[in-house]
Amino acid sequence: MTGVSLFRVTRRYRFSCSHRLYSAALTDAENARIYGKCNNPYGHGHDYVLRVTACGPTNAAGRVVNIAALDELVEREILDRLDHRNLNADVDWFRAAPPTSENLAAAICGRLKGSWRTAFAGEWPRLDGICIEETPRNIFQVHANEIE
Amino acid sequence: MMLITRKIEFSASHVCRVPELSEEENRRLFGAEASPHGHGHNYVLEVSVEGAPDPVTGMVLDLKDLKDLLNREVMALYDHRFLNYEVPPFDRVNPTAENIAREIWRRLEPALDREGRKLRQVRLYETADLWVDYTGEER
Numbered sequence: 001m002t003g004v005s006l007f008r009v010t011r012r013y014r015f016s017c018s019h020r021l022y023s024a025a026l027t028d029a030e031n032a033r034i035y036g037k038c039n040n041p042y043g044h045g046h047d048y049v050l051r052v053t054a055c056g057p058t059n060a061a062g063r064v065v066n067i068a069a070l071d072e073l074v075e076r077e078i079l080d081r082l083d084h085r086n087l088n089a090d091v092d093w094f095r096a097a098p099p100t101s102e103n104l105a106a107a108i109c110g111r112l113k114g115s116w117r118t119a120f121a122g123e124w125p126r127l128d129g130i131c132i133e134e135t136p137r138n139i140f141q142v143h144a145n146e147i148e
Numbered sequence: 149m150m151l152i153t154r155k156i157e158f159s160a161s162h163v164c165r166v167p168e169l170s171e172e173e174n175r176r177l178f179g180a181e182a183s184p185h186g187h188g189h190n191y192v193l194e195v196s197v198e199g200a201p202d203p204v205t206g207m208v209l210d211l212k213d214l215k216d217l218l219n220r221e222v223m224a225l226y227d228h229r230f231l232n233y234e235v236p237p238f239d240r241v242n243p244t245a246e247n248i249a250r251e252i253w254r255r256l257e258p259a260l261d262r263e264g265r266k267l268r269q270v271r272l273y274e275t276a277d278l279w280v281d282y283t284g285e286e287r
Contacts, residue, residue, distance in 0.1 A: 007250075009245075011278050061166050
């Protein structure tokens, strides 16, 4: 085969947030029933792990993605906005939607997709997707082509 | 079909530089990875083989054979070596995690691809926070 090899490169980041799962569309009793302890009134927190995966061929330097540029993008667009914040009170992505890790993963993926070209202007690398570990046992993965 | 993964660790030093580029350009591209005298990593390699279990043995492949293959094709060559100086083709191919993963794929694929099974993925962790997946995909 003489084609160009494609790779996925994954970088792992960490951030810590508090949140409370609550939906304004539900009654207090429904919120308590559906979200359980995650609905406790004063909230709680997690040390989240974020995995960001880029894909593409290697460039002449043998790299798929400039890691320093990826770090800068993720810090600016995601970590600076989330780390050590209360998702309900401090992050406007969750004005209308409860800060579940599903919604958090979709918001992070969408934000990275929307800002990707500020860091990577060419055809490659592309954002493949992201993954959130809310805890080591609860993991949420979303593919970039499924996000607006 | 099932996916069987075996994991090994090897420690090696490398330096990522493009000789034709200036010091400044190498630093911009590779950061600390370009430090001229090299540095090391505890690489973790995960090799995944996909196949259907043999109806008699109940195995996709003999993991002892995979262990021996990884020892012969990776550990014996890469472990405790300076990749740029001691392990071809990295005397002329930049030993980025991407290029190491593809080279390992090339070394392993001929022995693993058989009727009913296939090398599916090579995952190489350079650190716990940075890894590369190669699936042989080309375009």
